[in-house]
Amino acid sequence: MLKAHHVLSFLNQCNNVNTLSQIHAHVITNGYFTIPSISNKLLNSYYALSNSLLLCQFVFHQIKNPKTLHWNSIIKAFSQSPNALEAIHYYNQMALFHSSRPNCSTFSFLLKACEKSKGGRKCKEIHGAIIRYGFVLDMVVSTNLIRSYAAFGELDSMRRVFDEMPVKDLITWNSMISCYFHMGFHSEALKLFDEMKIVDVGFDGFSLVHLLSACAHLGALDIGVKLHDLGSEKGLSDNVFVGNALIDMYAKCGSLDKAICVFDGMKNKDIFSWNSIISGYGVHGFGDKAISFFKKMLIDGVKPDSITFLGLLCGCSHQGLVDDGIEFFHLMSSKYGLRPNVKHYGCMVDLFGRAGKLEKALDMIENSPFSNSTILWRTFLASCKIHKDVDNGEKAMNKLKESGTLNAGDCILLAGIYADAKDLEGVVRMRKMIKYEGLMTAPSWSSIDLDGQIHMFVVNDRSRVDSEEIYSKLEEMIHEATIIGYEFEGRMGSCHSEKLALALGLIKSAGGSCIRIVKNLRVCKDCHSFTKFVSKAYKREIVVRDRVRFHHFQNGLCSCKDYW
DNA sequence: GTAGGGTTAG
Numbered sequence: 342m343l344k345a346h347h348v349l350s351f352l353n354q355c356n357n358v359n360t361l362s363q364i365h366a367h368v369i370t371n372g373y374f375t376i377p378s379i380s381n382k383l384l385n386s387y388y389a390l391s392n393s394l395l396l397c398q399f400v401f402h403q404i405k406n407p408k409t410l411h412w413n414s415i416i417k418a419f420s421q422s423p424n425a426l427e428a429i430h431y432y433n434q435m436a437l438f439h440s441s442r443p444n445c446s447t448f449s450f451l452l453k454a455c456e457k458s459k460g461g462r463k464c465k466e467i468h469g470a471i472i473r474y475g476f477v478l479d480m481v482v483s484t485n486l487i488r489s490y491a492a493f494g495e496l497d498s499m500r501r502v503f504d505e506m507p508v509k510d511l512i513t514w515n516s517m518i519s520c521y522f523h524m525g526f527h528s529e530a531l532k533l534f535d536e537m538k539i540v541d542v543g544f545d546g547f548s549l550v551h552l553l554s555a556c557a558h559l560g561a562l563d564i565g566v567k568l569h570d571l572g573s574e575k576g577l578s579d580n581v582f583v584g585n586a587l588i589d590m591y592a593k594c595g596s597l598d599k600a601i602c603v604f605d606g607m608k609n610k611d612i613f614s615w616n617s618i619i620s621g622y623g624v625h626g627f628g629d630k631a632i633s634f635f636k637k638m639l640i641d642g643v644k645p646d647s648i649t650f651l652g653l654l655c656g657c658s659h660q661g662l663v664d665d666g667i668e669f670f671h672l673m674s675s676k677y678g679l680r681p682n683v684k685h686y687g688c689m690v691d692l693f694g695r696a697g698k699l700e701k702a703l704d705m706i707e708n709s710p711f712s713n714s715t716i717l718w719r720t721f722l723a724s725c726k727i728h729k730d731v732d733n734g735e736k737a738m739n740k741l742k743e744s745g746t747l748n749a750g751d752c753i754l755l756a757g758i759y760a761d762a763k764d765l766e767g768v769v770r771m772r773k774m775i776k777y778e779g780l781m782t783a784p785s786w787s788s789i790d791l792d793g794q795i796h797m798f799v800v801n802d803r804s805r806v807d808s809e810e811i812y813s814k815l816e817e818m819i820h821e822a823t824i825i826g827y828e829f830e831g832r833m834g835s836c837h838s839e840k841l842a843l844a845l846g847l848i849k850s851a852g853g854s855c856i857r858i859v860k861n862l863r864v865c866k867d868c869h870s871f872t873k874f875v876s877k878a879y880k881r882e883i884v885v886r887d888r889v890r891f892h893h894f895q896n897g898l899c900s901c902k903d904y905w
Numbered sequence: 906g907t908a909g910g911g912t913t914a915g
Contacts, residue, residue, distance in 0.1 A: 381907080413907050449908045484909045515910050550911045557912095585912045616913045648914050655914090684915065716915090 345373055352382045358391045365400075377408050384411060388418045394427075409441040416447060420454035428454035429463055443470070445479045452485040461493035468498075480506070484513045491520030509540075515547045518555075527555040528795065531564060544571070546580040553586035560859035560886055562594035563793045578606070585613040592621025595857050595884035595891055615643055620652030625891040626901050628656030632665060647679045654688035658695055659890055661904055666692040683711045690717050694724025695904065699733050715746045726754045731767075734758040749780040785862045787838035791849050798838040798845075807845075814844040822874035825897075831867040839868050839885065847879060855882040863887050864905070873897050 343351070348368060355361050365383055373379045380400070387396045401407065401415045412435045419428035432451055435441060448471050455464040468486060476482045483506050490499035503509070503517055514537050521530040534552055537544060549572050556565035569587055577583045584607045591600035604610070604618050615638045622631035631653055638645065650673040657666035670689055673679040681689075686709045693702035702724060706717045718740045725734035738755050741747045752771040759767030774780070788797045805811065815836070819827070831837070839858055846856035864872075864887045876883050877897035885892045893900035 385907085410907060417907075444907085446906080446908045452909095479908090481909045488909075510909095512910050519910065545910095547910050554912065580911095582911045587912095589913060611912095613913050618913095620913065646913095651914050687915095 343367065343371070345376055345379065348373055348379055349382060352379070352386055355386060356390070358387075361386050361390055374403070375405070377410060380404050381408075381410050381414055384414045384418075388414075394418060394422055394424065406440055407435075407438065409444055409447065412441055412443070413446050413450060416454070417450045420450045420457065423457075425454040425457035429458075443474060445476055445482050448474075448476055448482050449485045452482075452489040456489050456492045459493075461495070464489045464493060464495075465498075468502075477505075478507065480508060480510055480513060484516050487513070487516055488520060491524060494524060496524065496526075509542070511542050511545060511548070514542055515545070515551070518548060518551045522551045522555050525558075527558045530555040531559075531561070544575075546572075546577050546583050549577060549580075550582045550586045553583070553590040557586075557590040557593040559790070559795060560594050560788065560857060561790045561793070561795060562591075562596060562857060563790055565590045565594055567793070579608055581607070581609050581611055581614070585611070585617055588614060588617040588621065592617060592625070593886070595625075595855075595886060595893070597621060597625055597627075610641070610643075612643060612646060612649070615641075616646070616648045616652060619649055620655065623652040623654075623656030623659065624889065625893070626656070626659040626905075628653075628658075628660035628662045628665065631656035632662075645673075645677060645679075647673070647682065647685070650679065650681075651684055651688065654685060654692065655890075658688050658692035659901070659905070661696050663692055663696050663698070683714050683716060686711055686714075687716050687720050690720045691724070694721055695727060697728050699724060699728060699730055703733065703736075713740075713744065715741060715744050718744075719751065722751060722754050726757050726761075729758060729761045731758055731762050731764070747778070747780065749775045749782040752780060753782075783861070785838060785860070787842040787858055787860045789842040789846050789856070789858050791846070796842065796845055798841040800838050801836050802838060802841055810848065811841055811844045814848050815840055818844060818847065818875055818878070819871075821878040822871060825874055825878055827871060827874040829867060830870070831865065837865060837868050839864065840871060843872065843875060843883065846883075847875075847881070853881070855884060857884045858886070860885065860887045863889065864892060869899065869903070869905075873899055 348364065351364055355364060368374050368379060368383065384397060384400050387393065387400055397415060397418050401411065404411055412431065416428045416431050419425060419431065428451060432443065432447065435443060448467065451467050452464065455467060471477055471482055471486065483502055486502050487499050490502065499520060506513065514533065518530045518533050521533060530551060549568055552568055553565060556568065572578065572583055584603055587603045588600045591603060600618060600621050604614060607614060615634065619631045619634050622634060635645065635649065635653055650669055653669045654666055657669065666689065670681065670685065673681060686705060689705050690702045693705060702721055706712055706721060711717055718737045722734060722737035725737060734755050738751065741751050752775045756768045756771035759771065784799055786797050786799050788795050839860055842858045843856065846858065850856055864885055872883055872885060872894050874897060876894035883894040890905060
């Protein structure tokens, strides 16, 4: 007969459900099932080997007097399943048994369950229980609490838990950075790193990945470079996650050369590395380069995924590589079994639309599984604006109206189409529509990173103490640009935020250095032309990242070749 | 330990 400790070691080695059933039978006939460590091991093994919650439940209900470890195992199993709410049900059952009390692990699993089952209110209840049971001081529990609150967008609760923790370790700090990052509070994530320096907890690869991604979103190149240096000093150069985040950061901050540098220096590359570099070239408008990296990727034996193709299609549409785009679109499903999603269709609509093939773009939408997608119709509307097509523009507008998601940006686009067609009545109609329907516009902004300090501007911004200086610099710039051929073509009295950011850049940055600006919307025709002339008049390289792509201005020309 | 952290698109 097998001794109990032999059974345990068998269970540990067991790697299939059939053997597990045999051991299970043996355990029952020999009365070992009453030994908590054995019944718990069985419970966990069933979940690990069969992934069947039903089997877990079956075993669990055979346990006469479940102990905390049993409850934890069943709660953990459910917390990882799509049926995560059931975990909370088991926790409530647990409270009815006086023989077992929840412990730290119980709460960690429960919080995971909340996160999965979108139980925002449950999260608060569990927080209460954590306080009652006296586990608030536990670092793991609190860290999980932070993540759960973040998952529900409860920024204040998240911060309160963090601030009230008497002891925090690196994982706690990293979790906070990660939460801020995922909630879109990129500057907050970077600020947290400054706080980390003060308390001296150090940092690791996990910290860097999120911080670099935050820089990527903000276009904060200077901070990104400092983080790169810190990582190298700490010997994190071979960390694939850090490397990938660096590629993305450099690409998104407009520094493709450095992105390539990091990419080439990586010992181990994965699909993220390739995708980041391909998308990087794609959004910068270098579709041909993106394609050449795609070919290298295949030679390297890396299988492309749907994000790879998104980067490729994006590159093709920005560079007007219509035939290549069509080829990749077909290739992704025919050769790689990847079904194009709405974003791939969006790229195709953009590809055809931008190239002036509006009927093809329309075909693409109407023959796609996403013919009601507002994203696709909005993309189409933007193409109609570029090609001054009133009829198709109105068609897109009607679709957007039907969907009930019409926004002010759509009306402004169509108003622009009417204006180009000299249809002033149409322009007025759009202005009225915005007013009467109470449509909102997202506030447009531009930012510039100067020595690690992010400066944000909105349209007609006069909020800064140095506004006087900025506006007088701008006047000088307009003068200089006009001398070499610039003509204003916007609305009188309106000054777009990127011109202000550009003026500040010229005032504050060293002569000859590259000026980098990030915008949340697309660059307008006038600002685009103005920036070209400024790059020539002041002999400066200017990189503008707009909502969808990059523009490299140099000596009066832009990398997009006025195709954007 | 039965417990907490990672990147690409949008």
